Amino acid sequence: MRILICISNVPDTTTKVKFSTDNTSFDDGGVQWIINPWDELALTRAMELKEDASNPVSNVTVVTVGSPAAEPTLRKALAIGADDAIRVDAVSTDAHFVASQLAAVAANGDFGVVLCGIESSDYNGSAVGGMISEIMGIPSVSAVSEFKFDGGEVVLSRDIDGGKEEVSVPAPFVAIVQKGIAKEPRIAAMRGIMMARKKPLQVVPAADAESFTAYQAFAMPEPKAPCKMVDADNVKELVNLLQNEAKVL
Amino acid sequence: MSVLVYTENWDGKFKKFSYELVSYALSVAALTGGDVTALSIGTVDQDELSTLGKYGASLVFSADGAPSGLDNQVFTSIIAAAMEKCGAKVLVMAHNNTGKAIAPRLSVSLKAGLAAGVTAVPESVNPLVVNKKVFSGKAFGKVEILTEKAILTLSQNSFEIAETGGTASVEAFDSGVDVSAAETTIKDVQKQEGKLLLTDADVVISGGRGMKSGDNWAPIEELAGILEGATACSRPVSDEGWRPHGEHTGQTGKIIAPNLYMAFGISGAIQHLAGVSSSKCIVAVNTDKDAPIFESADYGIVGDALKVLPELISEIRAAKAQ
Incomplete structure (x- = not known):
């Protein structure tokens, strides 16, 4: 089984967010780019499964939609262990545009499973994975926190309110994954980084696709009032404030 | 329309x-x-x-x-x-x-x-x-x-x-x-019945590394019980296995917006705040006066969570009894 992992190239989650002077775009000056945290967990899990020879995973491909500036992030995914990478040469505009590009790649490659993170840490759209499945007309399972093989079949656990469900769907399908799918994201070793340079990174042109949404402007939140400090010997005062000022008790 | x-x-x-x-x-x-x-x-x-x-x-x-x-x-x-x-x-x-x-x-x-x-x-x-x-x-x-x-x-x-x-x-x-x-086959369902969901709770009591051990969680649970709230934790706590992963609030864990969020021994890494910043009122107790959690909190105490918690519990019990 071939696995495709959709990677979003996002600013490091500790980035201090800034926008252009007219507030219409993200200011990427000085930003460190990383693999979107959930996508990184998906990749980690795919590598764990592939390394265990009892699982029928033949190949792990990573794909992103972006300019050449996104290639270091794909190389990082190759260093972690992906076999090959694809970059769709386009500037991503919105979730539907991106999902359309990824669906075109997925339809072309005989993949049994397409893995996507449940959201991206930049625009928090929570949309691309589900959209890919609908464009392709294949099943999807969301909020997946476990992914394993039982015999030749994929078994997934998904989170439901207050619990978990173990489910299976026929391949090909899209699994939209979240925390739990892998324990810790894997860090590329020096050998992996060396090998990644020689692994194939294919650049494909963008397909025609429509954008359904556009960001008009961005704004920073209003600054917060300073924290009211209460002396550690005066816990009673805190309770008083919570009861009579904040009215939350 | x-x-x-x-x-x-x-x-x-x-x-x-x-x-x-x-x-x-x-x-x-x-x-x-x-x-x-x-x-x-x-x-x-x-x-x-x-x-x-x-x-x-x-x-x-x-x-x-x-x-x-x-x-x-x-x-x-x-x-x-x-x-x-x-x-x-x-x-x-x-x-x-x-x-x-x-x-x-x-x-x-x-x-x-x-x-x-x-x-x-x-x-x-x-x-x-x-x-x-x-x-x-x-x-x-x-x-x-x-x-x-x-x-x-x-x-x-x-x-x-x-x-x-x-x-x-x-x-x-x-x-x-x-x-x-329908192509989804549901093979097994594991559900915790009767437990207040973290995402539904109006009050969330949360602990971080400052709680020092998973064995110290009784006052967190007690306070949550008194306030009819749910318990949560920071990522290091669930990674250490002190608490279940379902309690992890933060960027990659649960995103919550309760009326009251109380953070005990949580320094407030930016990834943690991403999961709780929509709370209407944030209370933080931490030994480090420079901990970033105080920048997001509405009320704060610089002190040891393990010492403050029992006092807070008795004061809240007293206030509730009135």
Whole structure:
């Protein structure tokens, strides 16, 4: 089984967010780019499964939609262990545009499973994975926190309110994954980084696709009032404030 | 032009979030003009369905006979059929596990732009522009919907529930969808019954590394019990196995917005704050006066959580007894 992992190239989650002077775009000056945290967990899990020879995973491909500036992030995914990478040469505009590009790649490659993170840490759209499945007309399972093989079949656990469900769907399908799918994201070793340079990174042109949404402007939140400090010997005062000022008790 | 709201049920019952969604849909309908139609999928009794009227739904479609487990494709088809039946241009759903699973599919099948995780009504409706958080709460973005139809998924605890005193007529809704075509096989369900969900809780009591050990959690649980709240933790705590992963709040864990969030021994890494910054009131107790949590907190105590907790418990008990 071939696995495709959709990677979003996002600013490091500790980035201090800034926008252009007219507030219409993200200011990427000085930003460190990383693999979107959930996508990184998906990749980690795919590598764990592939390394265990009892699982029928033949190949792990990573794909992103972006300019050449996104290639270091794909190389990082190759260093972690992906076999090959694809970059769709386009500037991503919105979730539907991106999902359309990824669906075109997925339809072309005989993949049994397409893995996507449940959201991206930049625009928090929570949309691309589900959209890919609908464009392709294949099943999807969301909020997946476990992914394993039982015999030749994929078994997934998904989170439901207050619990978990173990489910299976026929391949090909899209699994939209979240925390739990892998324990810790894997860090590329020096050998992996060396090998990644020689692994194939294919650049494909963008397909025609429509954008359904556009960001008009961005704004920073209003600054917060300073924290009211209460002396550690005066816990009673805190309770008083919570009861009579904040009215939350 | 009516607004359709999908009101999920939990074992045949609605919860606060369901009514929050209807209230939100009513406020959206006030902008677009038209009524609110609610769609329920699965078996829910008549009395329960009628409660949606109290919050502003004029009509309730009840699609009974659907599979109890979530099949993303079947649910997408049923909701799309309901959109067509009531001629709605705006669909309101929950930004929860179910909404995240279905809304993107519906966006494609209805050709409707999706704004996920909104917290307020649209700023304008022609074109439809709505504010949402981006960069995990570090900023806001104004999303313009470029398509004729729109899907808005609402973050839980972000919109005020208002009773309108109205009533709804309930109609059986036959979507014409072949539910036997569902491809999702549910093999096993593990559910913790009777436990307040972290995402539903009005009060959340949370502990971090400053609690020093998983064995020190009794006062956190006790305080949560007194305040009828839920317990949560920071990522290092769940990674250490002190607490279950389901309690991890933060960027990659659960995103919550309770009325009161109390953080004990949590320094407040930016990833943790991404999960709790929408809380209405944040209280922090930490030994380090420079801990970033105090920048986001409303009230703070510099002190050892293990010492402050027992005192806080007795003071709150005393205050509650009055």
